[in-house]
Amino acid sequence: MAVVRGGSGSRGGWPVRRWAAVGIGASAGFGLLSLLLYATQCGEPLAVLGSGLAVAAAAAVGGGSVGFLFGIPRAVAAEGHDAAGTQGALGGAAPAARPTYTANTNLEQVSDWLTKLLIGAGLTQLGAVGDAARSMLDALAPSLGGRPDSRTFAAALVLDFLVLGFLTGWLLTRLLLASALSHADRQALESFVTAQNLSDTGDVEGADRYRARAMEALGLPVAEAERYDGIRRTQPSGPPRTATMQALVDAARQSAASTGLTADQVADFFAAGGEGQRIYALALMQGDPSLVTWTCVFDAIEHSRSAFEQFQALVAARTAVHRLPAVEHAMLRRTLEAQLHGGWISRSVQRRHMTEDILAALAHPAGARPAAEPI
Known part of the structure; x- marks a missing residue:
C-alpha cells in the first residue's frame, strides 16, 4: 500500500502511518502509566499491576481481533477482459491487461459474515451487552485493589485498550495485509508471464516450474x-x-x-x-x-x-x-x-x-x- 507524502497523506513530512503509530503508542503509554500510578495507591501494588496488565492485554487482543476482521482488504474484480485479451497479456503483447486468475475471497466472506453478525448482535442485544459489561466490571474490581474507584478504573482500562487494540489491528491489516496480498499477486502474474514466454520458446519444463511457483504464490x-x-x-x-x-x-x-x-x-x-x-x-x-x-x-x-x-x-x-x-x-x-x-x-x-x-x-x-x- 503506497504511502502518500504531502497534502492530506502526510504532515510535516511524516507519513500517515507514522503519525498513527505515534498516536497509538502515546495512548498505550498513557494507559500503562495510569495503571502504574493507580497500582502504587493500592495495598498490593504488584498484584494490582499484574492484574491490570492482564486485563489490558486481553482487551487489546479482543479489540485487535475485531479490527482485523474490519480491516481485511477486498479483492478488486477484474472487468472487461476475455480469453483473447488474457492470452495477449500472458504472451507479452498487451502488458497492461489484467491477469487471468481471481483472488480467493473466502477470507473476505468470513470477515463480512462475522462483522455483520457482531454488528447485528450488538444492535439487537444492547441491553444484554450493558448488563454483561456491568457484570464484568464488578468481577474485575477486586483484582484491581477492591477500592471504591476500582470499578471505574477497570472500565477506563478496558475501554482504552479495547479501542487501541481495534485501531492497531485495523491499521496493521489495512497497511500490511493489503500490501502482502498485492505483492503475492504481482509475483504470481510475473511467474505466469514467464511461464508463457518459456512455453513459447519450447521450454516446457521451465514453463511448468514457473506455473507451479505462481500457483504457490496464489495459495x-x-x-x-x-x-x-x-x-x-x-x-x-x-x-x-x-x-x-x-x-x-x-x-x-x-x-x-x-x-x-x-x-x-x-x-x-x-x-x-x-x-x-x-x-x-x-x-x-x-x-x-x-x-x-x-x-x-x-x-x-x-x-x-x-x-x-x-x-x-x-x-x-x-x-x-x-x-x-x-x-x-x-x-x-x-x-x-x-x-x-x-x-x-x-x-x-x-x-x-x-x-x-x-x-x-x-x-x-x-x-x-x-x-x-x-x-
Missing part, C-alpha cells in the same frame, strides 16, 4: 496435491490406499465451487507438475463442470500416469460430457475407443462401463448425465 491447493503424492509414495498398493486417495478426491470435488479458481488456473495446475496436481485438477473439474478443460481430460485418459488418474479423468468426462463442443465429440470418441481396446480401460469393468456411458452420451447428447454419480 492454490499445492499442499493437498502433495498429500496425495505422499499417500501414493508411502502406502502400499491396495484397496486401503485407493480409498484414502479417493477421499482426497471427494473432498476436492466438494470444494470446487468455493475455491474461486478459474478453468485456466485449474488447467495450469494440471500441467504444472506431478500426479497429485493432475489428480487434484481433475477432482475440481468433477465438482464444477465449468472448470473442465478438455485437452487436460483427453491427456489424462490417453496418457494417464496411473489407472487411478485415468479413472478420475473418465469421471470428469462423464460429468461434463453435456458441455463438450460438438466439434470435439469425434476426438473424445477416438480417445475412448483406443483405450477401450488396449489401454487401462480394457482391464477394469468399472472403467469400461463408464466409458460405454460416455460413448452413449456422445451418440445421444440429450441423454447425457449432467453430473457424475458417487463413486
Whole structure:
C-alpha cells in the first residue's frame, strides 16, 4: 500500500502511518502509566499491576481481533477482459491487461459474515451487552485493589485498550495485509508471464516450474496435491490406499465451487507438475463442470500416469460430457475407443462401463448425465 507524502497523506513530512503509530503508542503509554500510578495507591501494588496488565492485554487482543476482521482488504474484480485479451497479456503483447486468475475471497466472506453478525448482535442485544459489561466490571474490581474507584478504573482500562487494540489491528491489516496480498499477486502474474514466454520458446519444463511457483504464490491447493503424492509414495498398493486417495478426491470435488479458481488456473495446475496436481485438477473439474478443460481430460485418459488418474479423468468426462463442443465429440470418441481396446480401460469393468456411458452420451447428447454419480 503506497504511502502518500504531502497534502492530506502526510504532515510535516511524516507519513500517515507514522503519525498513527505515534498516536497509538502515546495512548498505550498513557494507559500503562495510569495503571502504574493507580497500582502504587493500592495495598498490593504488584498484584494490582499484574492484574491490570492482564486485563489490558486481553482487551487489546479482543479489540485487535475485531479490527482485523474490519480491516481485511477486498479483492478488486477484474472487468472487461476475455480469453483473447488474457492470452495477449500472458504472451507479452498487451502488458497492461489484467491477469487471468481471481483472488480467493473466502477470507473476505468470513470477515463480512462475522462483522455483520457482531454488528447485528450488538444492535439487537444492547441491553444484554450493558448488563454483561456491568457484570464484568464488578468481577474485575477486586483484582484491581477492591477500592471504591476500582470499578471505574477497570472500565477506563478496558475501554482504552479495547479501542487501541481495534485501531492497531485495523491499521496493521489495512497497511500490511493489503500490501502482502498485492505483492503475492504481482509475483504470481510475473511467474505466469514467464511461464508463457518459456512455453513459447519450447521450454516446457521451465514453463511448468514457473506455473507451479505462481500457483504457490496464489495459495492454490499445492499442499493437498502433495498429500496425495505422499499417500501414493508411502502406502502400499491396495484397496486401503485407493480409498484414502479417493477421499482426497471427494473432498476436492466438494470444494470446487468455493475455491474461486478459474478453468485456466485449474488447467495450469494440471500441467504444472506431478500426479497429485493432475489428480487434484481433475477432482475440481468433477465438482464444477465449468472448470473442465478438455485437452487436460483427453491427456489424462490417453496418457494417464496411473489407472487411478485415468479413472478420475473418465469421471470428469462423464460429468461434463453435456458441455463438450460438438466439434470435439469425434476426438473424445477416438480417445475412448483406443483405450477401450488396449489401454487401462480394457482391464477394469468399472472403467469400461463408464466409458460405454460416455460413448452413449456422445451418440445421444440429450441423454447425457449432467453430473457424475458417487463413486
